[in-house]
């Protein structure tokens with residue numbers, strides 16, 4: 001009796017672990033995963049139960065079918081905002097269960113029942129005790145896979161997506177690809193668990209995989225703690241055991257016990273969300289070790305700054321021609337021509353709403369222009385995904401900083417370091433030390449950029465504990481760590497307290513002295529005067545004047561329209 005419940009607890013815990021990888025790490029809330037488990041369960045009962053397939057082969061099909069289903073549904077649902085994702089996956093979950101219940105071959109509304117005689121490795125799975133080891137092995141396997149992914153550079157990218165998908169994409173990550181990938185992996189894992197669950201139940205029925213199961217799994221994830229896989233196991237086992245304890249220990253009737261269990265799930269969920277929204281166990285923060293000073297020194301020493309070339313003689317690195325963008329009736333960008341020259345700083349100035357941030361969005365591919373072209377070292381960027389634009393060598397910072405709050409400063413910057421093998425699944429599951437070695441090197445490189453901006457002492461500090469000025473410096477380090485040649489800095493000094501402005505100015509000048517090309521949007525003309533080699537004036541989406549700041553401020557029209565008010 002108790003062993004039977006333990007089997008169930010282990011399998012539900014495995015479901016909770018896989019859903020936690022999706023919800024807790026990647027922040028993608030899916031209600032469809034209980035239904036994916038149902039697809040796995042039906043696949044096994046249909047193939048092994050009704051058609052005599054070997055159990056292992058039918059489990060493999062269950063994993064494959066649910067992973068493919070995950071990709072298909074992910075492609076439709078994951079482009080949506082998070083609140084719509086919940087609704088969309090709820091709709092898919094109802095649809096999947098509804099479709100399964102319509103096929104006569106799958107037993108219609110009663111499902112496939114009376115499945116027995118399943119065998120694994122020659123052993124018949126008959127009694128609850130027979131299911132204990134397969135259930136424990138599946139839980140261990142799901143835990144190992146989810147932990148490997150979650151606590152790796154891949155998992156760091158997932159957490160980045162959870163914190164701020166736009167900022168993570170601006171660090172060169174294909175966020176949509178990662179979302180599809182993790183949706184498919186967790187779907188496949190739930191399909192596997194469903195295959196075991198239905199085998200253990202001896203049936204696959206629409207009611208077993210409906211909304212109550214989805215809620216039970218959510219309760220386990222939330223009570224156990226987001227991104228805490230061990231917490232999900234503990235919560236999975238404890239919550240599943242409520243019903244048997246009510247029945248066996250407190251002698252509550254079985255139908256009442258099931259009802260009380262559902263009510264308790266609800267109460268627990270409410271309590272946890274009100275009192276401890278992060279779950280009973282906090283997020284299991286992966287400790288990225290702060291590199292020792294020797295390790296940092298070895299990480300690609302900075303080359304001597306090249307001698308500076310006068311602005312007019314410097315090569316054009318980035319050229320925008322005829323960029324235009326309308327949003328409904330608003331012309332946010334009109335025929336913008338812009339040249340950024342190697343090793344120089346260009347400033348974009350102009351009144352609020354002039355289109356400066358839009359210009360950055362158009363250059364980086366965040367917004368697709370209606371017309372025009374952008375070339376970086378001769379290569380066309382228009383039409384390229386924003387993460388590929390970063391990889392091509394054009395990175396940006398944001399006016400509102402957009403650090404990944406629950407990640408440390410070091411993790412924020414590490415995430416920008418390109419080419420980490422642990423961000424791909426293949427190397428993660430290949431034996432060898434390549435992933436951890438590359439990770440140590442990335443940490444040393446990230447540390448070098450934190451040192452560069454004077455933030456090395458805050459490496460282990462979560463980003464949300466920084467002052468605004470510190471956060472802007474870390475965001476600069478993060479842009480530098482992308483190794484992009486051209487940096488677009490959106491108001492690097494705005495909102496920064498006086499104590500940090502000088503540091504920020506020195507940093508931006510140092511970035512130029514390294515030979516990188518900078519374009520900055522800035523309202524503070526003192527900052528522009530100190531930094532910019534060239535200034536473009538924007539109004540109503542157009543660049544209407546350019547030259548040195550003194551030339552622009554000398555224009556009577558501009559002085560009256562804008563500079564006079566400064």
Ligand SMILES: Nc1ncnc2c1ncn2[C@@H]1O[C@H](COP(=O)(O)OP(=O)(O)OP(=O)(O)O)[C@@H](O)[C@H]1O
Pocket residue numbers: 327330331332350351352353354355356357358359
């Ligand atoms: N996604 C969008 N949808 C609709 N309108 C937009 C969008 N993005 C920008 N705009 C509009 O385009 C115009 C230019 O905005 P933008 O933010 O680029 O100006 P800005 O010069 O950066 O302003 P600020 O100095 O205040 O940051 C504004 O009228 C703005 O409302």
